[in-house]
Amino acid sequence: MTKAPIRVAITGAAGQIGYALLPRIASGAMFGPDQPVILQLIEIPVEAAMNALKGVAMELDDCAFPLLQGMVLTSDVNEGFKDVNYALLVGSKPRGPGMERGDLIKENGPIFTGQGRAINDHAARDCRTVVVGNPCNTNALIAMHSAPDLPDNQFSAMTRLDQNRAMAQLATKAGVHSSEVTDAIIWGNHSATQVPDYKNTKIGGKSAQEVIGDMDWLQGEFFTTVQKRGAAIIAARGLSSAMSAANGLVDHVRDLYMGCEGIRSMCVPSDGSYGVTEGLISSFPVHCTGNNNYEIVQGLELDDFLKARIESTVAELAGEKEVVADLLGASA
Ligand code: NAD
Numbered sequence: 257m258t259k260a261p262i263r264v265a266i267t268g269a270a271g272q273i274g275y276a277l278l279p280r281i282a283s284g285a286m287f288g289p290d291q292p293v294i295l296q297l298i299e300i301p302v303e304a305a306m307n308a309l310k311g312v313a314m315e316l317d318d319c320a321f322p323l324l325q326g327m328v329l330t331s332d333v334n335e336g337f338k339d340v341n342y343a344l345l346v347g348s349k350p351r352g353p354g355m356e357r358g359d360l361i362k363e364n365g366p367i368f369t370g371q372g373r374a375i376n377d378h379a380a381r382d383c384r385t386v387v388v389g390n391p392c393n394t395n396a397l398i399a400m401h402s403a404p405d406l407p408d409n410q411f412s413a414m415t416r417l418d419q420n421r422a423m424a425q426l427a428t429k430a431g432v433h434s435s436e437v438t439d440a441i442i443w444g445n446h447s448a449t450q451v452p453d454y455k456n457t458k459i460g461g462k463s464a465q466e467v468i469g470d471m472d473w474l475q476g477e478f479f480t481t482v483q484k485r486g487a488a489i490i491a492a493r494g495l496s497s498a499m500s501a502a503n504g505l506v507d508h509v510r511d512l513y514m515g516c517e518g519i520r521s522m523c524v525p526s527d528g529s530y531g532v533t534e535g536l537i538s539s540f541p542v543h544c545t546g547n548n549n550y551e552i553v554q555g556l557e558l559d560d561f562l563k564a565r566i567e568s569t570v571a572e573l574a575g576e577k578e579v580v581a582d583l584l585g586a587s588a
């Protein structure tokens with residue numbers, strides 16, 4: 257029997273990430289090869305953006321994807337989020353050279369109040385919202401606070417791209433394929449303070465720390481390469497990452513939807529685990545248990561270097577929360 261379609265809203269659908277993301281969703285990479293989808297594509301109410309969106313939809317038509325059962329093109333968030341099972345919040349301004357992601361907070365933050373409210377009022381009650389638009393942890397916090405009727409654990413933000421970056425760096429250093437790197441963990445903020453965990457990440461089933469055996473590299477070049485990879489892509493391409501960002505989002509949603517073995521990194525509301533201030537949306541090691549559910553992995557050991565850096569990245573998240581306090585409403 258044919259499955260009922262999943263409705264997926266994508267904001268900023270005519271942007272760079274949208275262009276790399278939509279064919280992956282429509283071809284089954286996100287929800288599986290037998291799962292039909294309806295794409296609800298949201299853009300800003302500006303002629304150029306809506307025209308670009310029409311062009312993207314024409315190309316999707318021209319792909320004749322068997323799983324694509326319909327498209328909605330709109331600049332009205334109430335229509336765009338109507339009955340959706342997934343809300344992928346990509347639409348927002350990317351940073352340029354010399355900027356930090358946090359510099360976008362005042363401009364991008366307000367986008368997520370209206371979108372959060374529309375998700376609250378119009379999405380399916382089990383809708384999962386994933387925020388990509390930067391600064392994604394704090395934007396997810398804003399969306400979550402704007403949707404008080406939905407459980408907090410239905411909101412997450414993306415550090416899967418950072419996880420994948422860490423896997424690639426460790427694999428290159430160890431001279432193995434990236435598939436040998438498992439349980440790759442990013443802690444904290446999707447920013448230059450994020451913490452790639454060399455102790456609990458594994459290569460060939462053993463701690464990366466043990467396999468690499470070079471603490472100077474792990475705490476130095478490895479750390480800064482992963483933390484600053486977004487800026488390096490911008491410097492090289494003149495534009496922020498799009499293909500790898502879309503791929504990270506496909507990985508994030510697929511694992512959340514289907515469940516998976518091992519540890520993944522996701523920014524989720526903190527329950528106080530590992531001393532991360534409760535209520536912040538911070539990247540944690542999670543087990544995806546299937547059916548769109550996850551659990552924060554407990555009991556991992558950290559060394560003093562990692563603990564100190566987790567404290568710093570959490571302090572940065574707390575600072576971002578203060579900056580957007582006016583967008584969090586009475587529930588903050
Ligand atoms: P882009 O400029 O190419 O596209 C953004 C699109 O969003 C544009 O088409 C724009 O019209 C649209 N948009 C802006 N405001 C909107 C709104 N309120 N509602 C709907 N659409 C809106 O940018 P991009 O390269 O696709 O990047 C999008 C965002 O993703 C940026 O904030 C970027 O920094 C972020 N990003 C995050 C990660 C991550 O790992 N979390 C990775 C890459 C990029």
Ligand code: LMR
Pocket residue numbers: 350351357390417485486487489496497501
């Ligand atoms: C990334 O990590 O590539 C994105 O967050 C874009 C950026 O600004 O670095």
